[in-house]
Amino acid sequence: MDAKLVNPFIDALSAVFPMMGFDVPKRAGMGVQEQNCTSLGVSIIVGFTKGLRGNVVYNMSDEAARFIASKMMMGMPVDELNEMAQSALSEMSNMLTANAATNLAAMGLEVDISTPSLTVGKDFKIKISSSQYLVVKMDIGGQILELNIAVQ
Amino acid sequence: MIVDDSRISCAVLNDILSKTNFDVVGMANSAREAVEKYQAYHPDVVTMDMNLPDADGIECSRRIRALDGSARIVMISAMKDAALMLKGREAGISSFLQKPVNPNELIDAMTFLCQDRLAHLGELKELYVKSFIKVLQKSLFSLVGVHSKVSFDVAEGNYLDVDGIAVIIGLTGSPMGRAIVYMNRGTMRKFACSLLAKDSEDELSEEEASDAVEEAANIIVGRAASTVNDLKEKEMRISPPGTICGNSIRVANFKMTSFRIKAETRLGDICMNIGFAEGE
Numbered sequence: 001m002d003a004k005l006v007n008p009f010i011d012a013l014s015a016v017f018p019m020m021g022f023d024v025p026k027r028a029g030m031g032v033q034e035q036n037c038t039s040l041g042v043s044i045i046v047g048f049t050k051g052l053r054g055n056v057v058y059n060m061s062d063e064a065a066r067f068i069a070s071k072m073m074m075g076m077p078v079d080e081l082n083e084m085a086q087s088a089l090s091e092m093s094n095m096l097t098a099n100a101a102t103n104l105a106a107m108g109l110e111v112d113i114s115t116p117s118l119t120v121g122k123d124f125k126i127k128i129s130s131s132q133y134l135v136v137k138m139d140i141g142g143q144i145l146e147l148n149i150a151v152q
Numbered sequence: 153m154i155v156d157d158s159r160i161s162c163a164v165l166n167d168i169l170s171k172t173n174f175d176v177v178g179m180a181n182s183a184r185e186a187v188e189k190y191q192a193y194h195p196d197v198v199t200m201d202m203n204l205p206d207a208d209g210i211e212c213s214r215r216i217r218a219l220d221g222s223a224r225i226v227m228i229s230a231m232k233d234a235a236l237m238l239k240g241r242e243a244g245i246s247s248f249l250q251k252p253v254n255p256n257e258l259i260d261a262m263t264f265l266c267q268d269r270l271a272h273l274g275e276l277k278e279l280y281v282k283s284f285i286k287v288l289q290k291s292l293f294s295l296v297g298v299h300s301k302v303s304f305d306v307a308e309g310n311y312l313d314v315d316g317i318a319v320i321i322g323l324t325g326s327p328m329g330r331a332i333v334y335m336n337r338g339t340m341r342k343f344a345c346s347l348l349a350k351d352s353e354d355e356l357s358e359e360e361a362s363d364a365v366e367e368a369a370n371i372i373v374g375r376a377a378s379t380v381n382d383l384k385e386k387e388m389r390i391s392p393p394g395t396i397c398g399n400s401i402r403v404a405n406f407k408m409t410s411f412r413i414k415a416e417t418r419l420g421d422i423c424m425n426i427g428f429a430e431g432e
Contacts, residue, residue, distance in 0.1 A: 039398075047322025047330070047391025055322070055394045083191050083310065087406040114322025114330050114391050115429045117403055124398025127366070152392055 002151075006030070006136055008103035009056065009147055012096045013138055020072050020092070022141055029137035036125045037135070037148045041065065042081065043126055044093040044118045048101065051109035054151035055128045056100070058093045062120075064143035065089060071141070081120065090116045153195035154179045155186040155212065156228075157204050161251070165199055165228070168255045174262060177308055181205075183212035190216050190223070193309055196269055197262050200245065202229035202236075210236075210243045217244035224265040228253050273306060273409065276428060280380055281411045284331070284426055287376040288415055292422065295368055296346035300415035300422070307410040312403040312425055314396070316340050317362055319369035320403070322391030323377065329428040331376075331390075332403060333369035339420030340365050346419065358397075366395045372424075 013025045037043075037057060042065040044058040060068070062081060069085035070078040072092060078085045093116045101111045119126075129150035136147045154169075154176060156162045162179045169176050177193040180186035183204045190198065198216065202209040209227055216223045225245045229236070232250040240248060247261040263270075285302055292300050312318070316336035323329040335343065341353050344364035350356055370393050377388045396403075410427035 043396075045320055045322075045394040047320075047324065047394065049322070049324045049389040049391050053392055055392060057394070083404075083406075086404050090404070090406050112324035112328075112389060114324050115328055115405065115408060115427065117320050117330055117332070117394075117405060119318075119396055119401055119403045121398055121401040124396055124401050127362070127395040127397075128392075150392070 003134065005052075005104075005149060005151060006134055008100045008107065009096070009149060010136065010138070011103050012099035013140075013145075013147075016092075016095050016099050017140060022068075022071060025145070026139040027136070028139040028144060029135075031135045032132050033135050033148070034132055035129060036127050037133075039119065039121065039124050039126060040146065041122075042089070042118065042120050044089060044116050045126065045128070046093055046097040046116045047114040048097070048111040049114075050112045052104060052111050052151055054149065056097060056150075057126060057128055057148040058089075058096070059146040059148060060144065064140070064145060067143045068092065068140060068145070086118055086120075090118050093118075153177055153186070153189060153193060153198045155181075155183075155198060155204070155209070156201035157181050158201070161201065161228075165253070165258075168253070168258060171255075172259055174259075175308075183207035183215065186212050187215050187219065191219060194220070196266050197224040197226060199258075199262075200225050200227045202227065202231060210239050210245070213240070213245050214243040224269075226258070226261050226265065228258070276409060277411070279384055279386075280327070280428070281413070281426060283379045283383065284373075284376045284424065285413055287379055288372055288413060288422075288424055291368070291372045291375060292415060292417060295371070296343060296419070298346070298417040298419055300417045302413060302415045304411055304413040307412040307425055307427075310404050310406055310408075312405070314401045314403065315399050316397070317365050318396045318401060318403060319366050320394045320396065321369065321373045323388055323426075323428075324391060325387045325389045327386075327388070327428045329408065329426065330405070331373045331427075332425045333365070333372065333423070334425070335365070335420060335422050339422065342419040343368070343422070362395060362397050366393050369393060 041062040066078040072088045133150035178189040200209040226247045318334040344361035408427040413424045415422045
């Protein structure tokens with residue numbers, strides 16, 4: 001697992017979040033994990049293929065999800081993560097991954113992305129790799145958005 | 153979806169539609185409820201009454217069209233005059249019928265409105281879903297030696313509820329979408345036992361069981377994509393699987409047209425949901 005693959009994703013976050021009215025995200029941690037990641041409550045998985053095959057999971061708590069969705073919807077209060085809020089978050093993960101794909105193409109890795117699948121539930125595990133994957137924690141206005149990036 | 157403040161009118165329309173190929177996915181007695189249910193069910197077509205307690209049918213249609221610019225709405229009201237129709241068309245209502253509604257006129261109007269949608273569903277079914285069904289059935293036999301009775305339908309709503317395991321595999325290229333193979337925990341364990349040729353479920357760890365299902369799902373979706381590519385000269389690629397295990401998991405997919413395929417086997421129901429991004 002090549003750590004330099006993290007940068008296209010971090011650059012995507014730095015480019016996309018300010019466009020939606022957020023401060024530039026700050027890096028809050030980075031590491032490597034094995035096989036399974038435990039969902040923080042809301043997990044959005046997007047697959048990619050072609051020059052690079054893998055998955056990225058945008059993993060966040062319910063509170064972080066509501067905070068991000070609210071800001072995306074012009075500050076509309078989001079007391080529960082309803083369909084409109086979930087739809088906004090799916091759109092966000094689509095924009096972030098598409099932007100990361102452009103950055104990867106600049107590194108000579110052309111990728112196609114799949115549609116996002118947003119999953120909610122209590123205590124579920126997601127396996128995105130048979131070996132190690134990268135974890136990047138980003139601070140978005142005081143809330144943590146965790147990126148789990150796995151490539152084959 | 154039926155929007156009418158009178159429960160009797162709702163019952164009459166429901167009765168008419170129950171004898172057709174249209175399924176009533178929801179009924180609403182107020183504009184607020186109509187907007188909420190529209191968001192939840194994304195019906196193919198809405199029948200709209202003019203008189204609602206909290207707003208009129210035109211205002212309600214306007215709110216629905218604000219959510220979904222392609223919403224198909226048929227107005228059914230006691231009044232039908234030029235001024236109303238003009239206002240209604242501006243709000244995005246495509247068709248106007250007068251109460252008491254003639255069943256044949258209603259079905260004609262609804263079918264006409266849904267023609268593009270029906271054609272699109274037919275195309276997706278012919279191009280992709282049929283290949284996925286065939287491959288699922290064949291693969292279940294070749295992998296675990298089970299016969300299956302396969303049925304499929306258009307998946308309504310934006311959610312898929314899973315208790316057990318869901319293997320999500322992205323579809324990229326053309327068309328873009330995702331496939332989800334899912335089953336409950338009991339079926340997952342039986343399936344894995346068969347696949348790994350274990351005599352008893354006691355010999356099987358949870359991880360082995362989920363890995364086995366993931367591997368099988370990857371094979372099935374991979375074979376199906378290859379079949380589509382061979383037959384249709386498409387270039388559909390699949391991403392590696394993302395496997396979710398747990399109870400009461402809800403997977404949401406927005407702006408997608410999805411099909412649900414169910415294979416009934418002696419191991420339990422093995423299901424697959426294939427969704428394509430709208431516009432594909």
